[in-house]
Amino acid sequence: DVKVTQSSRYLVKRTGEKVFLECVQDMDHENMFWYRQDPGLGLRLIYFSYDVKMKEKGDIPEGYSVSREKKERFSLILESASTNQTSMYLCASPPSGRSFSYEQYFGPGTRLTVT
Amino acid sequence: GEDVEQSLFLSVREGDSSVINCTYTDSSSTYLYWYKQEPGAGLQLLTYIFSNMDMKQDQRLTVLLNKKDKHLSLRIADTQTGDSAIYFCAEKGSSNTGKLIFGQGTTLQVKP
Numbered sequence: 355d356v357k358v359t360q361s362s363r364y365l366v367k368r369t370g371e372k373v374f375l376e377c378v379q380d381m382d383h384e385n386m387f388w389y390r391q392d393p394g395l396g397l398r399l400i401y402f403s404y405d406v407k408m409k410e411k412g413d414i415p416e417g418y419s420v421s422r423e424k425k426e427r428f429s430l431i432l433e434s435a436s437t438n439q440t441s442m443y444l445c446a447s448p449p450s451g452r453s454f455s456y457e458q459y460f461g462p463g464t465r466l467t468v469t
Numbered sequence: 470g471e472d473v474e475q476s477l478f479l480s481v482r483e484g485d486s487s488v489i490n491c492t493y494t495d496s497s498s499t500y501l502y503w504y505k506q507e508p509g510a511g512l513q514l515l516t517y518i519f520s521n522m523d524m525k526q527d528q529r530l531t532v533l534l535n536k537k538d539k540h541l542s543l544r545i546a547d548t549q550t551g552d553s554a555i556y557f558c559a560e561k562g563s564s565n566t567g568k569l570i571f572g573q574g575t576t577l578q579v580k581p
Contacts, residue, residue: 358511385567387567387568389571394477394573394574395573396473396475396557396571396572396573396574397512397557397569397571398571399568402568412568444511444512446512446569448567448569449567458502458512458514458567458569460504460511460512460513461511462510462511463509463510463511
């Protein structure tokens with residue numbers, strides 16, 4: 355059974371803290387994505403990675419960075435957390451390339467509150 | 470640029486049909502998806518449709534695609550209280566990275 359796991363379901367951090375959100379997939383996929391979800395705005399892409407040590411900015415990368423040292427793990431880093439980064443963070447690991455299939459795998463999400 | 474739009478809220482009575490609508494702008498979209506998110510959970514793929522199809526039916530779910538108007542709809546027959554959730558429309562753009570463009574999500578409320 356394929357899986358995308360995220361390190362925490364709920365996190366509460368203080369303004370200015372450095373925050374790490376981790377995502378692990380067991381499907382040997384090249385691509386991994388970080389989205390944030392806010393009511394009325396849907397999912398917005400923060401960063402994605404199409405290979406180890408490779409990263410691309412998404413639509414809202416400001417205030418975030420990422421790390422992909424191993425194929426199965428993709429970390430989202432908030433260098434100095436701010437209250438406007440309070441949100442639900444979702445990791446996804448979709449297949450890609452010519453053997454594309456319709457299934458897109460999402461983790462359960464991490465609800466981050468910055469106080 | 471690519472954009473996907475949905476209405477934010479729909480309320481129906483148990484047993485009625487629900488229709489959730491979505492419009493998109495990218496005419497090169499190859500796949501269009503409906504995802505369901507239950508409270509406190511991640512996204513679960515409900516169904517998808519290829520851009521060369523007009524309709525797809527899967528048990529209580531019917532997806533209709535109007536490519537000319539760039540309009541996608543999801544019909545849920547005999548809606549149950551367990552169908553209460555947020556429903557996201559998404560399109561896969563022209564790139565092969567697997568990046569999806571999501572709508573804002575429609576909250577479906579099913580009243581007993």
